[in-house]
Amino acid sequence: MDGLTEMLKGTLEGCVLEIIGNEETYGYAITRRLNELGFTDVIEGTVYTILLRLEKNGLVQVTKRPSEVGPPRKFYALNDAGRQELATFWAKWDYLSSRINQLREGGR
Amino acid sequence: MDGLTEMLKGTLEGCVLEIIGNEETYGYAITRRLNELGFTDVIEGTVYTILLRLEKNGLVQVTKRPSEVGPPRKFYALNDAGRQELATFWAKWDYLSSRINQLREGGR
């Protein structure tokens, strides 16, 4: 499915937060995970910009660790602010999706 | 609920298409309808920019009619391209929301 770019705005960051919240992980793996989840067009550059933003906004704790198969990895874990942000994200998502579905069914 | 701005990107236009698809209507009324549907922070300026974009992209048929309580209104109705675009929007929405919910439940 392509042409999702605009619709992803505001939600992709939340998806990344959710993934990080499940398990401490790093950019390259997050991209792969998103791809296998059906976000097939999301590429690495996009994920890295989100990760840098999360770091800048103080929502994650970052740990650099060596890799056995390539350059060192930056592992990300949610801190308290990040968990709070994730909860807010889901609240917003629930709100939005319920309104949208209401609009769809409320034939006029 | 505030702070929905980013999340609305890509979906608000679809909502406007849906509203127009239900009934020929005009900008001011669309804004009111969105507000009562729960999109409380959406303001007129935003709706008008969407309507101008829809018109520019050839998705609507526009008819100007006098109003009894103010300046003339521009009524919008979907044409074939608009109905097609609306169907595409819902397909994208279904796809995205199913992936997001899958991510949410797929704890791991």
Place this chain on the structure above:
DNA sequence: AGTGGTACTCGGTACTACTTAGTACCAAGA
């Protein structure tokens, strides 16, 4: 030495919702 997979950074672009200011019509009250 070269290729391919892994891993991150950074400058710039495109698109969309929002902001702000402006124009303009009409009715009712001071």
Place this chain on the structure above:
DNA sequence: TCTTGGTACTAAGTAGTACCGAGTACCACT
């Protein structure tokens, strides 16, 4: 008459986010 408030649209500019492109760099295998 003037003002206020509700109705109705336009247009220029801002901010935020996903995407693009190029670059750097590590490692294993051939």
